[in-house]
Amino acid sequence: MGSDPTAEQADMPAALDDPTSRCAGTRPVGGRGAAGVAALAAVATGNLVLWLVAGPSGESAGRFVGELCGAEAVLLFVCALVLTTLLPPIERAFGGLDRVALWHRRLAVVGVLLLVPHLALGNSPPDPYGTTLGRALGSVALYGIVFLSLWALAPSLRAARWPGPVRRLAKAGYERWLASHRFMGLFVAVAVVHGATVAVILHRSTVLDAVYLVTGVVGVAAYLYREIFARYVVPVHQYSVAAVERLNGTTVNVGLDPVGDPLVFIPGQFVFVAFGGPGGWRRHPFTVASSPSVRRLTVSVKAAGDDTYGIYHRLRPGIPARITGPFGGFDHRYGGRDQIWIAGGIGITPFLSWLRSVDQGFDRNVDLYYCVAHARDALFIDEITATAAGHPSLRLHLVVADRDGQLTASSVMGGRGSEQVWVYMCGPPAMMTSLSRGFRAHGVPTSRIRWERFDVR
Numbered sequence: 001m002g003s004d005p006t007a008e009q010a011d012m013p014a015a016l017d018d019p020t021s022r023c024a025g026t027r028p029v030g031g032r033g034a035a036g037v038a039a040l041a042a043v044a045t046g047n048l049v050l051w052l053v054a055g056p057s058g059e060s061a062g063r064f065v066g067e068l069c070g071a072e073a074v075l076l077f078v079c080a081l082v083l084t085t086l087l088p089p090i091e092r093a094f095g096g097l098d099r100v101a102l103w104h105r106r107l108a109v110v111g112v113l114l115l116v117p118h119l120a121l122g123n124s125p126p127d128p129y130g131t132t133l134g135r136a137l138g139s140v141a142l143y144g145i146v147f148l149s150l151w152a153l154a155p156s157l158r159a160a161r162w163p164g165p166v167r168r169l170a171k172a173g174y175e176r177w178l179a180s181h182r183f184m185g186l187f188v189a190v191a192v193v194h195g196a197t198v199a200v201i202l203h204r205s206t207v208l209d210a211v212y213l214v215t216g217v218v219g220v221a222a223y224l225y226r227e228i229f230a231r232y233v234v235p236v237h238q239y240s241v242a243a244v245e246r247l248n249g250t251t252v253n254v255g256l257d258p259v260g261d262p263l264v265f266i267p268g269q270f271v272f273v274a275f276g277g278p279g280g281w282r283r284h285p286f287t288v289a290s291s292p293s294v295r296r297l298t299v300s301v302k303a304a305g306d307d308t309y310g311i312y313h314r315l316r317p318g319i320p321a322r323i324t325g326p327f328g329g330f331d332h333r334y335g336g337r338d339q340i341w342i343a344g345g346i347g348i349t350p351f352l353s354w355l356r357s358v359d360q361g362f363d364r365n366v367d368l369y370y371c372v373a374h375a376r377d378a379l380f381i382d383e384i385t386a387t388a389a390g391h392p393s394l395r396l397h398l399v400v401a402d403r404d405g406q407l408t409a410s411s412v413m414g415g416r417g418s419e420q421v422w423v424y425m426c427g428p429p430a431m432m433t434s435l436s437r438g439f440r441a442h443g444v445p446t447s448r449i450r451w452e453r454f455d456v457r
Helices: 034-054 061-083 088-094 097-121 132-156 165-171 174-181 184-198 200-204 206-233 306-314 345-355 381-389 409-413 429-441
Strands: 237-246 251-258 270-275 283-287 297-302 320-327 338-344 365-372 394-400 422-426 449-452
Touching: 034 061, 034 088, 034 097, 034 206, 061 088, 061 097, 061 184, 061 200, 061 206, 088 097, 097 132, 132 165, 132 174, 132 184, 184 200, 184 206, 200 206, 251 306, 270 297, 283 297, 283 306, 283 345, 297 306, 297 345, 338 345, 338 429, 345 365, 345 381, 345 422, 365 381, 381 394, 409 429, 422 429, 429 449
Parallel strands: 338 365, 338 422, 365 394, 422 449
Antiparallel strands: 237 251, 237 320, 251 297, 270 283, 270 320
């Protein structure tokens, strides 16, 4: 997750936008998420192997493959629901909440694709256990899951560029999408009941049936935890808006003072904030821009949709706020001595938190590239320049697109060797994707390229 998490249509999947879990204290979330991905692969592969070993003999290949695809799809949907619980071990296993959200979406996409062979082959030959109720449950689950998945993916689909239903879904209000996406767990539960009712293979294999039902129970439990119970067990920090500074026509800097004990966080992490007042208490993720050493917590909000435009125009000192977190593992301390930091636009905010936390013991050799469209867009540039002047190993490079062109990996690397450099980036997704590809082409290992995503809806 990056520092422009205010983009209304491009943040966490709805299930991940519910701030009902958090990292344990300030335990950092490092690594590339290999443990989490390995666990998903093991679960999916294990289910496939179990079907091949425990499946009943004498069944047609078409039906077996069709029902296997259906069961595998349900398993992936359940895994996606488990990721939405945001339990601390999950975030640590995946290396950050942005990667949890990314795998949440990938699981859902693969699950939907598996429904195609399931529909094509599941009834060949006709299902002897098929009933009107069972088929109706399957239709409800299918239409619900496909529609909500399409809605979630709409902003990134090519069809969203032209007038039509996909574009209307892509432009729909964030809160409408969030409220609707919360029904995904119910449709998955319906899919579980559908499979238990009509699947021939499950009726003829006690082992597969038991595993399938346990999978369904886990999914329902994860959904109920997130929707009902998590809010009662996860602490919410009470804050009050103390300062509001409108930096330009779209960005506001907000200072928040704790009402009780302040939030403890690591520089580079983000939080979910719900501001009070008329029409308030809608949650949005924002990267913390302040240092953990100061009591006042600062976030920068870019007006990118209805809600954040409202925050920009209506926020005033004295308004209460509720904060949950921290989340994320964007932490330069895990990198080596030679580092490249790249910020695009409002993506400067996690780097601000880093810069505001450096002291005389700062031992990294850093080139910070701050990329903006126009010189007037370089927020906090005086503060960043002063910080860099006080630390010789920290060098600032202001890249203004209408003057210097777009930053490229080639221009950053120059004659620099790729063996030891670490790259940290936060900015628009297209920019980060292009730069990441360029750095890999220059020999920088993927394990040393870290960037926070804020298009992970």
